[in-house]
Amino acid sequence: MSENDGAQAHPALAGGALYLDYNATTPVDPEALRAALPYLTTHFGNPSSGHSYAGEPRRAVERARGQVAGLLGARPGEIVFTSGGSEADTLAVRGAALGSPGRQVVTLATEHPAVLRSCESLRADGFTVTRVPVDPHGRVDPDVLHAAVRERQTALVSIAYGNSETGTLQPIAELAAVAHESGALFHTDAAQAAGKVPLDVSALGVDLLTMVGHKMYAPKGVGALYVRSGTRLHPLIHGGGQEGGLRAGTENVALVAALGKAAELARLELPGSAVRLAALRDLLHAELEARLPGRVHLNGHPAERLPGTLNVSIDGVGGRALLAAVPGIAAATGSACHEGVDAPSPVLLAMGLPAGRASEAVRLSLGRWSTEREVRQAARLIAEAAA
Structure with missing residues (x-):
């Protein structure tokens, strides 16, 4: 329990107030910072270019994709890099709903605003939004979710793995199974859970999973969305076709490299x-x-x-x-x-x-x-x- 008591404090925390707000944001791990620096200095090239300056940035992005996949038990090709958790949640919610014939989305009243407001935005597109209640501990009963979903009419169920305020963990594997029984996709916002508890997307049975860099010792401004192979998503940002056509825009190679290193560190210490x-x-x-x-x-x-x-x-x-x-x-x-x-x-x-x-x-x-x-x-x- 006290193994870190003799360890050197993070430079940003030394001499300051006692930091008890890691759920809001984390200090950048020095190893994640070191992973980012070469792509802010020497290796500045665009990873999509066809010349030699693109080689190392392209390899860095793919290396990070593998590192993130390794933390989640996913395949590298199932990882889409984003600008953070809010974008990843929005891509998951709106992207899945708009790509589905179903016209209902289901979530919890206790979700992060990024999910709740993405769901609410779908009302203008003709969707019904159902907020499922939770028990006094903040957990949802799979039977309650089962009563809320509609056979072949529910496009998506989005339920966070761990609540950012209370830390309550949901029975994600059971909830995902309920969603799939109705023909719906299942998304979990794992911003608070990734790197803190072991995650395996296959065991959980999720189709989409959000993770966020600054919740796990990488810089702010980078995140990732796990997209199970074969899952149909409607892209939100159109352009050059980066990230498998799901998220256009030149990758922020430095931050992506830092996220990859942070994911590797988390995997090794769990x-x-x-x-x-x-x-x-x-x-x-x-x-x-x-x-x-x-x-x-x-x-x-x-x-x-x-x-x-x-x-x-x-x-x-x-x-x-x-x-x-x-x-x-x-x-x-x-x-x-x-x-x-x-x-x-x-x-x-x-x-x-x-x-x-x-x-x-x-x-x-x-x-x-x-x-x-x-x-x-x-x-x-x-x-x-x-x-």
Whole structure:
């Protein structure tokens, strides 16, 4: 659990606030940065060109495609590079729906806005959008999904693997099987899960899967969509036919190379990294409960949860007020602030939490450079501010 305590901190984190917001974004791993640099300096060529300057950039893109595929248990040709998670989600949702004869899309009320708004945008194209409810832990029952899909009328079911706020993991293999029984495609947004838990697209049975660079120690501005071979997608960006015709535009070779290296690092450190983060997460939870007896309430599934995610409500103190009182910690709340007015998290409300408890939520997320010492220190600071 404390194997990283003696390790050198990431340069961006040294001397700063305790970083407990890895679900928002991660520091770029130095190895991912090193992988990118040659394509910002020496190897500047366009990978689609026909001359010698294109060779190394082209090889870098294909090497990264193989590295990403290796993390997901996919084939390299099934990986499409994008500008990030929102584009990958939009391509999956709109691309699959517009390429299907079905006129219904099904998702959860707890999905990321990139999925929810992509689904909503399809109403203008004549689609019906169905939002399936979740249980108090944020999970969906496969039987509930079965009742929502329509035989041969549902184009796509899109359900995230791990929720970004609570960390709740969905039974993706069972849900994908339900979708396929109705003739629908299945997409999962694995932005929070990729690199944190083992993923195998064949075992999961998904047709489409989103992953995001800056959630797994690569730079912002790059992501990927796994597209099962034979899956029909309507492209959103038209142009020169890059990425198998599914995403036109000259590839950002440097960021793609960094994503590939990040995927390789994640594959090599799993499952040990998941075990370590789960232990740190549980230690943080236990420390908070010991310091604030009877006041700490877990939001999300107690077991089926991302290893580094802890979402809790602390009785008697709002999440935003709590974090404002602890400037030595960088974390997030479970609520969104609009025009200066606190609004309870839609995710937590969809789980059936009272508005008051939802407003008291804080999300504490751990990652590669989190240590036992930091976890104990963070629990102490939070408890002192909440006392």
